[in-house]
Amino acid sequence: MARPRIDRAEADAVLQELRRRRDEDDCENFYHYELDAEQRLKNLFWADIDSRLDYLFHGDVVVFDTTYRTNKYGMPFVPFVGLSHHRTPAFFGCGIISDQSLDSYVWLLRAFLMSTYQDRPKSVITDGGDAVAAAVKIVFPESNHRICSWHVEQAVEEHLRGSSIRNEFRSLMCDACSPAAFEERWYGFMAKHRTAGNQRWLDAMYGKRELWAAAFVHDKFFLGMASDQRTECLATRLHTGLHGGMSLPDLLRHADACADGLRRGSAALDAEADRSRVELTTGHRYLEERAARWFTPANFYLLREEIKMIDSFEVVEATARGHPTFGKKAYTVVFRQRRGVLFHVECSGSGDVVRCSCRKMEREGLPCRHILCVMRHTNSSRIPDCCALRRMRRRGDAKSERLDEMEELGRQVFDLASEDAQEFKEIKEFLESWLEDRNAGLRGSGGAVAVVDSNTADDADSVTPATKKTKLIEG
Structure with a gap:
């Protein structure tokens, strides 16, 4: 089929509008296009400054669907x-x-990469086309790649007959077994269910098994989207409302409207998170309260499920390795109901690296129940910074972060000082003296205190996109 020819007037109108946005609205608005031999528009990509900034915050996992x-x-x-x-x-x-x-997919991904300041995503989720997979391998060779499970499910419905066969295939897709176990199970599946009608599709799926089978993608960073269909839901809003009569300017307006709606929704959730106070429901009040303060509600509720499970585990062994200060500490965590189920948590001496053998943190970006169990064992209520990714947290609040550190430090000091009457007296007198001096200083200034919010001190109109980018990158 011949390539569709885009109307020149439509192409000129869209390119002129994108050029105007870059020249008049914000120089960081990005667009890139390619013309064919007849100088007609062939391929086009665009991203405004807000999209580019959103990528700097949330671009570790990227989803795109080329089937619409x-x-x-x-x-x-x-x-x-x-x-x-x-x-x-x-x-x-x-x-x-x-x-x-x-060629078109490689061009598209390279244009996208130009818009991200050459910052490649950690992971990519696609619709599973062979040309798409090849393009990802060329442009993002070091990124994790998997096929959206929704697209695999559609193919399963099309090529496999019978619910039992489909369920058996889904177990190959979702069970996090070893690659060797997958191979054994696959050949067993083929021996029972291969037919002349499905053999070609099954052979093709086996050829790209590392893109869809949990045995190969389970331990990779996909923010918990490696075994469900939420990836399809992410793009649904952008695809809703499309119809066969849409022109190129229509598509531009459609994308603008969807992007604006998503950003307004995110801003509303930010405001709601600032106002919300979640109910503490577990027996680990300090840990739960700290998690509620740091993480957005959506991520906190996932983490709270892990906190609820802490009491089902216990540390049975703790060992130190290497240098007593800068070395590592290793903990063996056991599941109380099945004592033979062991997990191994390793912490660096400085606390900036924490790993568990279950690898939930590496897969989903949230600490697991085994790491939290070790925190309980060491009487720590502060979740290590390495287990509290910035992309999972509420909007930056320096005061809250300082308060967290002071509460953790204070709890340790007060616990120790309360055991000795003299130390208790010294700490109490110091705090009373500090408060008295602080209040006296406030009275001397007439009770007025200048407070500067680092997030709003600059005039928003005077901050250039390049400055915004620098601030985001520096965190």
């Missing part, structure tokens, strides 16, 4: 999305390509 061709040219409309700190869609940019060839 709902416009009058029959061209793939490809939004790039991710998971925000509220676990809602974040918009990173959008592309339109003339065909589904390898």
Whole structure:
């Protein structure tokens, strides 16, 4: 089929608008396009400054789906999305390509990479087309890659007949067994269920098994999206409302409206999180309270499920390795109901690296119950910074972070000082003296204290996009 020819007037109108946005609105608004031999628009990608900044925060996992061709040219409309700190869609940019060839996909991914300041995502989730997979391997060779489970499910429904066969295939897809165990189970499945009608599809799926089977993707960083269909939901809003009569300017307006809606929703969730006070329901009050203060509600509720499970585990062994200060401490954690189920947690002496053999932190970006069990064992209520990723947390609040550190330090000091009457008296007198001096200083200034919010001190109109980018990168 011949490549659809984009109307020159439509292409000129869209390129002129994108150029105006870059020249008049914000120089960091990005667009890139390619013309064919007849000087007609062939491929196009664009991302405004907000999309680019959102990527700096949330671009560790990128999802894009090239299967939607709902416009009058029959061209793939490809939004790039991710998971925000509220676990809602974040918009990173959008592309339109003339065909589904390898060259077009490579061009699209390279254009996207240009918009991200050459910052490659840790992981990529796609619709599973062979040309897409090849393009990801070329442009993002070091990124984890998997196929969206929704697309695999659609193929399962199409090529396998019978619910029992489908369920057996789904177990191959979802069970986190070893690669060797997968191979054994796969050949058993093929021996029972291969037919002339499904053999070609099964052979193709086996060829790309590392992109969909949990045996190969389970331990990789996909923010918990490696075994469910939430990836499809991320892009749904961008695809809802598309229809076969849409022109190129229509698609631009559609993407703008969707992106604005997603950002307004995220801002509303930020404001709601600032106001919300979650009910503490576990027996680990300090840990739960700290988690509620640091993480957005969506991530806190996931973490609280891990906190609830702490009492089902206990530390049975703790050993020190290497240098007594800078070396590592290793803990063996056992499941009380099945004493033979062991997990191994390793912490660096400085506390900046914490790992568990279950690898939940590496997969989902949230600490597991075994790490939390070790925290209880060591009487620590402060979740290590390495287990509290910035992308999972509430908007930056320096006061809250300082308060967290003071509470943790104070709890340790007060616990020790309360055991000795003289130390208790000294600490109490010091705090009373500090408060008296502090209050006297406030009275001397007439009771007025100048408070500068580092997030709002600069005039918003005077902060350039480059400055915004620098602030975000520096964190």
